[in-house]
Amino acid sequence: MKKVLITGATSGIGEALCLYYQAIGYDVIACGRKPDKLAQLESYNNVSTIAVDLCDQQQVTEKMQQLGSLDLVILNAGSCEYMDDVKHFDGQLFARVINSNVIAMGYCLAALLPQIPAGGQLALVGSSASYLPFSRAQAYGASKAAVAYLARSLALDLKSQHIDVSLVSPGFVKTPLTDKNDFAMPMQISAQEAAKRIVTGLQKRTFDIHFPKRFTLILKTLSLLPDSWWRLISTRILQK
Incomplete structure (x- = not known):
């Protein structure tokens, strides 16, 4: 039985991934901070859970460094907050998002990478928001751009270890996180559909x-345009 560890497993895409992998016969380790949701997940066969705050390096190290061989690690946990008044830049908000989406991922990599054997896989969940700059997304977009760079760099260095790395960049997915958004989310899909597409891509070992x-x-395609063009397009969109 193959073993997969998934962070951010108590809601949205992470929860959907846990249930998908459990249904196809994986041994699932679900990581999260919500005790009630973790208890629900543990009621499924072949699902074990770890209650952990990923922003706490000591917790991550103590609870994750001795899990044994992991065939697949999916680092999915993250948060999203927007800047409503960028002139009065909120440094605390910026730090929260960077810590949650980037620094915490580093803690997980330190604890989990030694447990992924040759032939194993690592997936980092970023966002399609990293393709282009968007209004109010200074913290979220910067964090996901960092995740994208991290995945590309890891893919280079882990190739010699025979570990495949994937970068997952979803568009809009209906989750408790995106339910808080106050703007249109075109072509939004369900968390279950997102999980299906992620699993399919990972089975093909797609980067x-x-x-x-x-x-x-x-x-x-828009990201290929000169920056000045995209800034003009964005300005016109914001003025509508």
Whole structure:
């Protein structure tokens, strides 16, 4: 039985991934901070849980460094907060998002990478928001751009260890996190559909897993435009 560890497993994409992998016969280790949700997940066969605050390096080290061989690690946990008044830049908000989305991921990598054997896989969940700069997304976008760079760099250095790395860049997915958004979210898909696409991509050992493609390919194409063009387009959108 293959073993997968998933962070951010108590809601949204992480929860959907746990249930998907459990259904196809994996031994699942679900990591999160919500005791009630972890208890629900543990009621499924072949699911064990770890209650952990990923921003606490000591907790991560103590609870994750001796799990044994892991066939697949999916670092999915993260948060999203937007800057409403960038002129009065909120440094505390910025730090919270960077800590949650980047620093905590580093703690996990330190604890978990030694447990991924040759032939194993590592997946970092970023966002298609990293393709282009968006209004109010100074903290979130910067954190996800860091995740994208981290994944690309890890892929280079782990190749010699025969560990495949994947970068997951979703578009809009309906989760408790995105339910808080106060703006239109075009081509939004369910967490279950997102989980299906992630699993399919990981089974193929694809590096760049992005979806829905009718949305992410538009962003990728726009990212090829000169910065001045994109700033002009963004300004016109914001003025509407």
